[in-house]
Amino acid sequence: MIKGAATPLFLCKEVVVFKSVYMAMLLSFSMLLTACSEDKMPVVHLQGETMGTTYNVKYVVPEGSEPQSDLKKKIDKRLNEINALMSTYDTGSELSRFNQNRYTKPYPVSAETLTVVNEALRLGDMSNNVLDVTVGPLVNLWGFGPNKRPETVPTEQQINDVRAYVGLDKISTTDTALLKSHPMVYVDLSTIAKGYGVDQVAAILEQQEIHNFLVEIGGEMRLKGHRGNGDEWLVAIEKPVTTERAVQKILSVGTNAIATSGDYRNYYEQEGKRYSHLIDPRTGKPITHSLVAVTVVSPSSMTADGLATALMVMGWDEARSLAEKEDLAVLLIRKTDDGFEEYVSPAFEQVVDVRN
Numbered sequence: 001m002i003k004g005a006a007t008p009l010f011l012c013k014e015v016v017v018f019k020s021v022y023m024a025m026l027l028s029f030s031m032l033l034t035a036c037s038e039d040k041m042p043v044v045h046l047q048g049e050t051m052g053t054t055y056n057v058k059y060v061v062p063e064g065s066e067p068q069s070d071l072k073k074k075i076d077k078r079l080n081e082i083n084a085l086m087s088t089y090d091t092g093s094e095l096s097r098f099n100q101n102r103y104t105k106p107y108p109v110s111a112e113t114l115t116v117v118n119e120a121l122r123l124g125d126m127s128n129n130v131l132d133v134t135v136g137p138l139v140n141l142w143g144f145g146p147n148k149r150p151e152t153v154p155t156e157q158q159i160n161d162v163r164a165y166v167g168l169d170k171i172s173t174t175d176t177a178l179l180k181s182h183p184m185v186y187v188d189l190s191t192i193a194k195g196y197g198v199d200q201v202a203a204i205l206e207q208q209e210i211h212n213f214l215v216e217i218g219g220e221m222r223l224k225g226h227r228g229n230g231d232e233w234l235v236a237i238e239k240p241v242t243t244e245r246a247v248q249k250i251l252s253v254g255t256n257a258i259a260t261s262g263d264y265r266n267y268y269e270q271e272g273k274r275y276s277h278l279i280d281p282r283t284g285k286p287i288t289h290s291l292v293a294v295t296v297v298s299p300s301s302m303t304a305d306g307l308a309t310a311l312m313v314m315g316w317d318e319a320r321s322l323a324e325k326e327d328l329a330v331l332l333i334r335k336t337d338d339g340f341e342e343y344v345s346p347a348f349e350q351v352v353d354v355r356n
Contacts, residue, residue, distance in 0.1 A: 030061040043228040045069045045151050050079040051194055052089060053218035059205060059213035071208065076198055079217075085113050086193045088136070098178055099186045106177035113172055116189055116196050116296065116302065123192075123306040124168045127327060131310035131319075132281035134170060136188040137162045142286060143268065144277040153270060159284040166281060195259060195305025202301075215301075222257040222301045234355065240333055240340070248293075248340075252353040256329075257301035261308035262293035278312050289315035291333040297329040297352055304316045316343070323347070 003143050046057040046289040057075065062119040063072075066130060089092040091100075098107050109117075111300040120133045130140045138146065142151030172179045178187075194217045201215045202222045212225030214233050223233045232252050239248040240262055253256070265288075276286040298304040307328065311319040316334050320343055323330040334341050344354075 005011065012322060016087045018265040020278065032315065038045075040230060041228045044071075046075065048072070048076055048079075050076075050217060050347075051087065051197060053194070055201070055217045056214070057201060057205070058214045058227070059210045060225070061146040062209055062211070065208060065210065071204075074204055075201055078204060078259060079197055082112070082193065082197050082200065085110055086116060086189045086196075088188050088190065095187060095189065098180075101180075104153065104180055104183065107176055107178050107325065109178045110177055115277055116193060117171070117178060117187070118173055119196075119302055120172075120192050120306060121173070123303065123310060127307075127310035127314065127322060129168050129281065130313050131191065131306050132166065132168055133187050133189055133191065134166050134168065135185050135279055135281045137184075138144075138166055138279045138284050139277070142277075143278075144266070149268065153275070163284045166284070189291055189307045192302055192306040194218045195257065195303070196300035196302035198222045198257065198305075220257070220259050220301050220305050223253060230344060237293075237295055237331070240335075247356075249295075249331065250353060250355040251295075251297075253297050254351060255349060256297050256299055256303045258295065258297050259304035259308040260293065260295045261312035263287065263321045264313065272351065278309075278313050286333075287313055287315065290336070291316045291319065292335050292340075293333040294319065297348060320345075 017099065031288060043195050044059055045063055047054055056073075083090065083093070085094045088094055088096055090096060094109055094113055098109060101107055117133070118129065124131045124133070138159070139145050141150075141154050141158060165182040165186075170185050171183045172181075177280050197217050198215050198220050200220065202224070203214070204214070204296070205213050212227070213223070215222045221235065223235075226232050232254075235251045235253060237245045237249040237260060239246040245348055263276040263278050268275055278287045279285065280287050285344070291312060291314075293343070294308050296304045296308045296311065298307065301354040311322065311330060311332070314322065314333060319330065320329065323332075323345040327347045328345060330343075330345040331348055332343040
């Protein structure tokens with residue numbers, strides 16, 4: 001049971017719980033709050049590792065479906081294909097080879113990589129370049145990448161030196177290639193690639209005539225239909241505090257994807273100042289605003305994944321403005337002197353059923 005959760009609330013439901021709003025990590029499925037009534041239809045749970053994290057797939061078994069071992073092989077194969085294209089940890093991946101390339105001429109890449117990059121560019125344009133898949137060098141500079149955390153915070157000169165090769169204006173695409181305008185440009189699709197993976201796994205399930213499922217990779221989720229006893233899937237969003245594991249909201253999102261982002265867990269303090277892991281590419285510095293958590297619901301997990309990060313970096317006012325302008329289904333939570341304040345966009349109210 002999740003600490004701080006009200007037990008009666010979950011007696012006859014299965015609730016998927018986001019463990020950390022920062023990476024939207026799920027609690028392990030062993031900690032799902034299961035229903036008191038048994039499933040009327042058989043449900044399969046597949047799990048594994050991918051993209052430096054884990055995946056979970058639950059689906060109601062239709063008549064005549066293929067053995068679950070065969071389906072898992074298809075899922076693993078598909079996720080391995082995506083990882084081989086877009087991983088920044090695999091030095092031999094297609095994206096890593098592009099990043100290692102120091103030339104500014106067109107670099108041929110797969111149609112899949114172009115699909116994800118083009119969506120990142122579209123969302124970057126929508127968010128006034130706040131979603132920036134070239135921001136990785138700044139993240140590393142501030143000590144949130146694979147490098148050791150710096151003993152002192154970066155100087156303005158160091159920040160400006162790195163910003164010289166950060167920015168969406170420094171990458172572009174053709175029908176067959178990815179280009180960089182500066183030899184040091186480094187593209188990291190981690191803010192959107194997991195969502196793409198979720199969408200691809202969902203496509204595999206639908207090709208197998210599986211229409212009641214939950215797919216999750218590293219906390220990014222897509223849901224469709226119902227669980228084994230006919231009840232809808234429910235998702236619990238964690239309260240954005242570090243002192244306990246408590247539920248902020250329980251949501252029914254229908255046939256949609258859901259993604260969250262936040263900054264209340266991944267940060268460090270130096271000389272009494274707090275530094276978030278989320279870097280605003282417009283300043284080259286960690287965010288300092290009061291917005292602590294963002295939840296986005298969208299038909300596409302890839303889109304929800306990218307937007308959650310963009311809105312979190314933007315802050316309360318900008319995020320609200322963009323949500324209303326673009327008709328985005330968004331839940332924002334900010335810290336106030338009295339606790340927390342929530343904003344629910346009109347689109348969110350239309351597509352999401354809040355259960356508490």
